[in-house]
C-alpha cells in the first residue's frame with residue numbers, strides 16, 4: 001500500500017518510523033511519504049491560510065497550495081505501473097465517524113492520500129474539485145475537537161496498517177479482538193498467578209479451553225453491556241444465545 005500524507009506539520013509523523021508501522025515501511029508492505037504543504041506555496045512567507053469569507057473565527061486554508069499538492073500526488077494520467085487515482089481521506093470534525101469497518105475497507109485500497117487540515121479547515125472547493133476525479137471521504141475520530149488532522153491520520157493509519165497482510169505477527173488476534181465480532185474483549189492476565197493479593201481467575205488456569213472460551217465470551221458480553229450498550233443493540237439477534245440473554 002502506498003500512502004501519501006500532506007501537512008504543514010510533517011514532523012508530526014516521525015512516530016511512523018517506529019514499531020510495527022516502521023517495520024511495514026522497512027519491508028515494503030507500506031510505502032509512506034510525508035509532504036509539507038508549504039512546498040506548494042510560492043510567496044516568501046509560504047502562506048497557507050487566509051480569512052474566512054462570510055466572517056467568523058479563525059482562518060481557512062487556501063485552495064491554491066492544496067490544489068497543486070493534490071495535482072502532484074494524484075496525477076490524472078496513469079503512472080507507468082498502471083497506478084490508479086488514490087482514495088483521498090480528509091480528517092474533519094464534520095466527517096463520517098471512523099470505524100473498524102472503515103479500517104477494513106481502507107486496507108483494501110492500493111493508494112491512500114491524507115490531507116491534514118489546520119486552522120478552521122480547508123477551503124471546501126479543494127474537496128469539491130478533488131471529488132471530480134477521485135473518491136473523497138471526510139472522516140472524524142469522534143465528537144471532540146482537535147487542533148488539526150494529523151492526530152487523526154496517525155490513528156487511521158495505525159488501524160489500517162495493522163490489518164495489512166503480515167504486519168501483525170499473530171493474525172489470530174485480529175479475529176479475536178473487540179469490534180471484530182461486535183463485543184469488547186474479556187479482561188487479560190499474565191504471570192504471576194497472584195500479584196499484590198489479586199488472583200488470576202481460576203478458569204484461565206484450568207486448561208479447560210471450552211470453559212475458558214465461555215468465560216471470555218461471558219465477560220466480554222458483561223463488559224459490553226456495561227460500557228457500550230450501543231454495541232449490544234447493534235448485535236445481530238442470532239449472535240446472542242439463550243445463555244447470553246440470561247446474562
Ligand SMILES: N#Cc1c(-c2ccc3ccn(Cc4ccc(CN5CCOCC5)cc4)c3c2)n[nH]c1N
Pocket residue numbers: 057091092093095116117118119120121139140141142143144145146147148149150152
Ligand atoms: N478527524 C478529526 C477531528 C478533528 C479535526 C480534524 C481536522 C481539522 C482541521 C482543523 N481542525 C480544527 C478545527 C476545530 C474545530 C472546528 C469547528 N469550528 C466550527 C466553527 O466554529 C469554530 C470551530 C474546525 C476545525 C481539525 C479538527 N477534530 N475532532 C475530530 N474528531
